[in-house]
Amino acid sequence: MSTPHIEAERGAYAKTVLMPGDPLRAKFIAETFLTDAVQVNGVRGMLGFTGKYKGVPVSVQGSGMGCPSMGIYSYELYHFYDVENIIRIGTTGSIREDLKVGDLVMAMGACTTSNFAAQYHLPGLFAPTASFPLLKTAEAIASARKDLHCVVGNVLSADVFYDDVSPVEDWRKMGVLAIEMEANALYCNAARAGKQALAMFTVSDELLTGASASAAERQTAFTAMMEVALDTAAAL
Numbered sequence: 068m069s070t071p072h073i074e075a076e077r078g079a080y081a082k083t084v085l086m087p088g089d090p091l092r093a094k095f096i097a098e099t100f101l102t103d104a105v106q107v108n109g110v111r112g113m114l115g116f117t118g119k120y121k122g123v124p125v126s127v128q129g130s131g132m133g134c135p136s137m138g139i140y141s142y143e144l145y146h147f148y149d150v151e152n153i154i155r156i157g158t159t160g161s162i163r164e165d166l167k168v169g170d171l172v173m174a175m176g177a178c179t180t181s182n183f184a185a186q187y188h189l190p191g192l193f194a195p196t197a198s199f200p201l202l203k204t205a206e207a208i209a210s211a212r213k214d215l216h217c218v219v220g221n222v223l224s225a226d227v228f229y230d231d232v233s234p235v236e237d238w239r240k241m242g243v244l245a246i247e248m249e250a251n252a253l254y255c256n257a258a259r260a261g262k263q264a265l266a267m268f269t270v271s272d273e274l275l276t277g278a279s280a281s282a283a284e285r286q287t288a289f290t291a292m293m294e295v296a297l298d299t300a301a302a303l
């Protein structure tokens with residue numbers, strides 16, 4: 068069996084899949100943290116791998132950028148590959164003063180400028196949220212680490228990276244912590260499929276100050292987030 072975007076056979080993915088936007092980050096995770104890792108997808112270069120972490124089967128699959136791309140891959144994993152849990156691990160731009168480069172943000176909710184949820188024809192607006200069991204487990208793992216500052220709250224999944232007019236202040240006034248581009252679609256797909264999802268992010272940019280992660284910070288802080296996500300997967 069394959070889908071238009073995934074060439075893997077049914078059963079090739081573990082029940083928990085980590086999803087970075089960048090397929091090369093998926094490759095890095097497989098090579099760095101997984102044992103017995105095998106590549107299960109290479110269609111469009113959107114790499115996917117399955118291996119073991121601390122003896123537990125775990126997969127990692129690139130999602131691409133934006134809600135449409137995340138919408139495709141998470142839908143196919145949930146519906147055609149029997150995946151139960153998806154943990155997005157991404158980068159984000161913080162819009163709150165105390166959220167600094169390297170900090171970890173977990174998305175309890177995901178606002179959006181995308182029209183992704185319009186497909187459901189709901190008689191109102193849907194509020195996409197993380198799965199509480201995943202969030203609770205991941206937050207406990209992150210908080211136990213001395214090397215991480217972890218904040219849980221609302222994020223914005225934006226449709227536009229290069230905005231003509233910056234939306235930062237409007238969302239900041241509503242208590243939104245940070246901006247990324249995929250969590251909303253992931254949470255919608257999980258809700259509709261009756262599955263579990265969580266999105267977490269390393270702050271790569273402070274949109275209020277203009278600070279951004281150095282190469283070294285990207286290496287270490289992103290690695291800490293990967294470990295939190297993998298330890299969460301192993302604990303499920």
Ligand SMILES: O=P(O)(O)O[C@H]1O[C@H](CO)[C@@H](O)[C@H]1O
Nearest residue numbers: 087088089132157158247248
């Ligand atoms: O680092 P990733 O997971 O790709 O996430 C963020 O980075 C990309 C934009 O540069 C968007 O996909 C955004 O959500």
Ligand SMILES: O=c1cc[nH]c(=O)[nH]1
Nearest residue numbers: 158159160246247272
């Ligand atoms: O500012 C940022 C940083 C990462 N990802 C985004 O979508 N925006």
